Amino acid sequence: MNGITLTLRALHHGERQLAKDLVVVAERHSTEHEVHHVAKDLVTWSNVACVRLAEAADHYGLALDGPAHTSTSGFAPTLREKTAGSLGHRPEPGLLLLMDLRDIHLAAAGNSLYWEMLAQAGQAAKDERLLDLATACHPQTLRQMRWANTMIKNLSPQVLTSL
Helix, strand or coil, X not given: CCHHHHHHHHHHHXXXXXXXXXXXXXXXXXXXXXXXXXXXXHHHHHHHHHHHHHHHHHHCCCCCCCCCCCCCCCHHHHHHHXXXXXXXXXXXHHHHHHHHHHHHHHHHHHHHHHHHHHHHHHHHCCCHHHHXXXXXXXXXXXHHHHHHHHHHHHHHHHHHHCC
């Protein structure tokens, strides 16, 4: 296994985990409509990245799965939504939301670094496949990170001063 395959594997794992985390955030904070709907939309970007990474990995002899199973139906999501609904007006859910957004931001930042590493490796190796992949997917990861950062900036004053 070489550095490119290690990076592909790490990035694939990171995008799958980010998709799972975004689904949990969307379900856990279903009473925060903007968070709920945008987080669900952002899952798609990580899932597309996973598919594209798996396709690219085949060229390097690496077998990667497709996107993570990110179903929003079933017992656990329903329980999280009910809990979110009953806790929706207490300050503690606000702190939980800030922590969740922080985790999303950090996960996206980690993925962004891997995308940058992959792009640099593609440039050094003159590998158009890697450059095209990073060029197509990295901007969505940056948008995921900026969204989480913006939400933290918008929510922090109210949440942190209401405790």
